[in-house]
Amino acid sequence: MSATPLPRLHPLGDAALVCDLPAPATLAQQQRIWALAAEVLAWPGVGEALPGMNNLTLTFDPTAVAFEELAARVLQAWPGLAAHAAEGRRIEIPVAYGGEHGPDLADVAAHTGLSAAEVVRRHSGGDYVVYLLGFLPGFAFMGGLAPELATPRRAEPRTAVPARSVGIGGEQTGIYPLVSPGGWQLIGRTPLELFDPSAESPTLLRPGDRVRFVVESLQT
Amino acid sequence: MILVRKPGVHASVQDLGRPGLRQLGICPGGALDMLALTLANRLAGNADAAAGIEFTMGGCELQFETDTRIALTGDDFGATLDGVPLWPCWSVPVRAGQTLRLAGANAPGTAKAGLRSWLAVAGGIDVAPVLGSRSTDLKAGFGGHEGRALRKGDRLVLGASRLGADQNARRPFGLRAPDWGTAEPDGAFALRVLPGPEFDLFTPDAQALLWSERWRITPQSNRMGSRLAGVELQRKAGGDMLSSGVIPGTIQVPPSGQPIILMGDAQTTGGYPRIGVVIRADLWKLAQAPLGGRLRLVRTDLSHALAAWAAQQRYLAQVAQGLAAAGWPGAA
DSSP states (O other), X not given: OOOOOOOEEEEOTTSEEEEEOOSSOOHHHHHHHHHHHHHHTTSTTXXXXXXXXXXXXXXXXXXXXXXXXXXXXXXXXXXXXXXXXXXXXEEEEEEEEEGGGOTTHHXXXXXXXXXXXXXXXXXXXXXXXXXXXXXXXXOEEEEOOOGGGOBOOXXXXXXXXXXXXXXXXXXXXXXXXSSEEEOSEEEEEOOSOOBOTTSSSOBSOXXXXXXXXXXXXXXX | OEEEEEOOSEEEEEOSOOTTOGGGTOOOOSOSSHHHXXXXXXXXXXXXXXXXXXXXXXXXXXXXXXXXEEEEEEOOTTOEETTEEOOTTEEEEEOTTOEEEEEETTSTTSOOSOOEEEXXXXXXXXXXXXXXXXXXXXXXXXXXXXXXXXXXXXXEOBXXXXXOHHHHTSOOEEOXXXXXXXXXTTSOEEEEEEEOTTGGGBOHHHHHHHHHOOXXXXXXXXSSEEEEESSXXXXXXXXXXXXXXXXXXXXXXXXXXXXXXXXXXXXXXXXXXXXXXXXXXXXXXXXXXXXXXXXXXXXXXXXXXXXXXXXXXXXXXXXXXXXXXXXXXXXX
């Protein structure tokens, strides 16, 4: 495994540390992040390890380990980490694109200069990898969005995005498991449940899963 | 059992939350003022992790259907038990049939300086733990009482009290409520803040305005976050960030330039620049700062943040010692 650049480390308040990797986000870098997340949980004083997109946030108890000490340990461990080989299940997600299910499809089409049908064709033609869960229970951030579909988040987030909405936020795509405030551009909706707190595995998707969106219907 | 006669604006069952599940996108939640719930629990003879009720803006009424013991912390909103004043941070016996009332935030004679109150009842609120906690996750609709805010007519079951009959009947006693300086002379709440990972993405003007502005807490604030209004904080350059972890206290700035301070029910990751983070020792002030009130964000450093946290832990240790000396059950 070739060396990947060292993360830059910042404090996030008085009891968390952020490890940021240089752009661009790649699957290889993300696999290193999963490996670091697994490793740090065994270290004294570390609470949680939360993978972001191209970054990792650690919470820690500053009475057990100081920020500088933890930072030094991360930098020391980084070069020796083997990329985590998540087994990656294959999951198909049916989507009703456009219309009331995807009210921002026209805006995404306008921003990208493509027709709405072409946006849908390219979105559903992609192979996606779940990089992390975050933001909401079971919300999967996926890599693999065609670069020409990237569209900035809305200037004012919506106060209530409908559950199971499929959206684009910057260079990412994902699905809102629940009704929630949110700033992503909504292009469609899936009937699948993404989060069940009573289930043994409460989330449908896990980091490393491979996802395809399947066009169930399209309204333009 | 407790009968909810009026829940007020927003009431929910909360304990110390469910940390450790952020990697599944599950927020830690829990009482927004953990210190207040902890004090209430200890006064009611409970373990720190027992579930209580978090009230918002008073205006609530509960009837007790069994003899028990309670403690109320946070803003008391002129609380009374069958018409007799109930002081915050006091441990008080309750007889079956008695009614606890908190006046509404706009009622004459009530303190206007607060927002939330926490009630602990001996034995704790006995709802089924979900994913390791009894806290209500309102956004995801699970945990607590039926995964939702409390409604008129709800009946809450109590767990087994750790207090013996003689302890339960003991005369009321109180603690000196913690006071680390909430409001400034002009009424603004001062929160100490560490610069965040994206502090340098903001213009020098915005960096200075963050500390000088008297931020107004807007009514759109809730358990996810306090939305502030004031001058627009501008970045040196635009562009989206990749999603990154956020924790309670994180101050993120969406493109509107109006900061949002994330709270216990906030998302676990965010895509807006994090200009600062409120220190852990001051999160309780944010939970109690009233809507429409003013906030000042005061720059601090790590050593002061850790010293403030240590001071709170010492206070809690003193409380534990004092209660143990008085023959009260331990906190663990």
